Each structure stands twice: as C-alpha cells, then as structure tokens.
Amino acid sequence: MSEPINVAKIFGEDVFNDTVMQERLPKKVYKDLKKTIEEGKELDLATADVIAHEMKEWAIEKGATHYTHWFQPLTGVTAEKHDSFISAPLPNGKVLMSFSGKELIKGEPDASSFPSGGLRATFEARGYTAWDCTSPAFVRHDAAGATLCIPTAFCSYKGEALDQKTPLLRSMQAINEQSLRLLRLFGNTTSKKVTPSVGPEQEYFLVDAEKFLQRKDLIYTGRTLFGAMPPKGQELDDHYFGTIRQRIAGFMKDVNEELWKVGVTSKTQHNEVAPAQHELAPIYAECNVALDHNHIIMQ
Structure with a gap:
C-alpha cells in the first residue's frame, strides 16, 4: 500500500x-x-x-x-x-x-x-x-x-x-465595466469588480496502449472511425456512475495528486456512459484561471 x-x-x-x-x-x-x-x-x-x-x-x-x-x-x-x-x-x-x-x-x-x-x-x-x-x-x-x-x-x-487568452482577458474586462455600470444604475455604489467564473469538466477515454497501437483510426484521428454503431438509448447505463475499476482508480489517483500540487481543484471523478469513458470535474473558478487549469488537466 x-x-x-x-x-x-x-x-x-x-x-x-x-x-x-x-x-x-x-x-x-x-x-x-x-x-x-x-x-x-x-x-x-x-x-x-x-x-x-x-x-x-x-x-x-x-x-x-x-x-x-x-x-x-x-x-x-x-x-x-x-x-x-x-x-x-x-x-x-x-x-x-x-x-x-x-x-x-x-x-x-x-x-x-x-x-x-x-x-x-x-x-x-x-x-x-x-x-x-x-x-x-x-x-x-x-x-x-x-x-x-x-x-x-x-x-x-x-x-x-x-x-485564445487575450480575447478572454479583454472580454472579462468588458463584462466588468458594463456590469459595474448596471450595478450603479441599480443603486449599488460599493462593488468594485465583477468577475465571471466557469467550471469546465473533462470527459476522457482510457484505452490500453497495446490496443490503441493496433487501431490506425485512433492513432491518426483520435476517434473511432469503424466498429459497432453507437447505442442509441440507455443500453450502457450499468457503466454510468458504476464502480470504478482498480486500474482506472490508480490512474485517477495519480492525476488528482499532480493536479492538486499545481493548485487545480480536482473535485469529482466517475465513470461516464460509454465504455472506457470517464470524467474529471474541478471546482469552478475565475474564468481566466479556470481556463489555464483546464489546459493543465488536458496536458
């Protein structure tokens, strides 16, 4: 252990x-x-x-x-x-x-x-x-x-x-200015800043490396181009929120530790609906910081 x-x-x-x-x-x-x-x-x-x-x-x-x-x-x-x-x-x-x-x-x-x-x-x-x-x-x-x-x-x-960041910072500034203008019209004279927040979630697939290397479609495009048709209803609901397998749990543990060290508030983890699909969700944060954190998660 x-x-x-x-x-x-x-x-x-x-x-x-x-x-x-x-x-x-x-x-x-x-x-x-x-x-x-x-x-x-x-x-x-x-x-x-x-x-x-x-x-x-x-x-x-x-x-x-x-x-x-x-x-x-x-x-x-x-x-x-x-x-x-x-x-x-x-x-x-x-x-x-x-x-x-x-x-x-x-x-x-x-x-x-x-x-x-x-x-x-x-x-x-x-x-x-x-x-x-x-x-x-x-x-x-x-x-x-x-x-x-x-x-x-x-x-x-x-x-x-x-x-991508410069337009985001400029839009945050514009939202701040216009929101403060509206707050003043409503009689709020004390607020100094309005900050937009966002809480992105990351859904991802985990595929065994050996099996991944046998699939040219996954290697070249990052997605499945051939195989069975996807289910249309709730056929795979037993996987959704199901018990997390040990190998996957080990991966999630490593990811969480690395994210916590760099200040990403990795909060939620669970199985998503498709086979081998999982989700990670951080706590929402100021727009700009949340975006940087999302890039760190993907990296």
Whole structure:
C-alpha cells in the first residue's frame, strides 16, 4: 500500500500563489502586485525585478532549471519555449542563475509558424508574450526536470490577439465595466469588480496502449472511425456512475495528486456512459484561471 496523501498539505505546493507571495515579497512590492492583479494598475520594472528574483529563488528551491512563458496560440493546445536561468559565463568560468523583471513581464518568441489565417507574412510575424499576473505561475515536474511556467497572453507588435487568452482577458474586462455600470444604475455604489467564473469538466477515454497501437483510426484521428454503431438509448447505463475499476482508480489517483500540487481543484471523478469513458470535474473558478487549469488537466 502506498502512503496516505495529505491533500491539504500538498495542495498548491508547486504554485507561486498568494501565500508564497506574502511570505517572500516585501510588503510594498506585494501591495503593488495585488493592485495590478485586482485593479489592472501598471507594474514598474523595479517592482517586477523584485518579484522575478523571488519567483526564481522559489522555483530553484523546487528544482527548476528553466522557465517558460506558457501561452495559448490558435492551435487548440498550449505552447512554450524554455530558457534556462543561467547567465553568460563569468571570468572565473562560473555562471549565475538570473531572472529579471523584463524577462518575467515580456517574452519574444517567433510567431511565424503559428496559425494566423494567412493575415501576416512570416517575416513580419513577431509575437510577444506578456505576463498575465492574474493567473499564478507554477512549477511543472516532468521528464525535462522542473520548469517554472508563467501564464502569458500572446500578441502581435501592434496589439492584435494571436492567442485564445487575450480575447478572454479583454472580454472579462468588458463584462466588468458594463456590469459595474448596471450595478450603479441599480443603486449599488460599493462593488468594485465583477468577475465571471466557469467550471469546465473533462470527459476522457482510457484505452490500453497495446490496443490503441493496433487501431490506425485512433492513432491518426483520435476517434473511432469503424466498429459497432453507437447505442442509441440507455443500453450502457450499468457503466454510468458504476464502480470504478482498480486500474482506472490508480490512474485517477495519480492525476488528482499532480493536479492538486499545481493548485487545480480536482473535485469529482466517475465513470461516464460509454465504455472506457470517464470524467474529471474541478471546482469552478475565475474564468481566466479556470481556463489555464483546464489546459493543465488536458496536458
């Protein structure tokens, strides 16, 4: 038997969340960052430098060697370019681990090969990632070691959205403005912010790897293209909410642990109606954070 898990202890242990920021950042820097998160106030470079230094130190303590601006181009999945924390070698042949406020706030990956609807020539296709401080940074552990992932928006030089996150942040801002306007008309003079929330659920199929590799349709398209016709009624209701098999339960346990570590509130798990279909549902959260969490779940 494996050791019992203390969920409260491991939850958010790999997230640069409010608790970590309060502990590690100087009071004024923490206050300025909170104003940026809550009110959209601009962050000056000196403040960003302090945040970047503390974020780097915290990530290195977690074993991180690289950082990435984690963004959502128009591909349906996330994208990332990893940079290590090392600086150019010093005269003594050693290197320092460094991470500046400028590197935290803005990145400049090439955008030439991302989908653009044919609107831009490749030689003009610079893309810029901008730190989205409303969604907390986190450290991801995988075969590459540990990587500090910084959620970002992805825009062109002139500010056109090249991703899924920028329109979302702009729509959240528009909802906030118009909702506050309506609240004022109804006589509410105290509310300062209106935040949309969403609770996505993930339904997924688990297929044995050996059987998966025998099916070209699953390999090439990710779905069944031949086989029996799907049932039309409730023929498979014995699987729906049925007892979870041990092999599946083991998978769910591993997924839950990894999600809890990066602050995803993985709450519900059960068998869905189709054979080998299952569901995971997190607790609803602020729209922008819920979207990032959904990408983490899929990853």
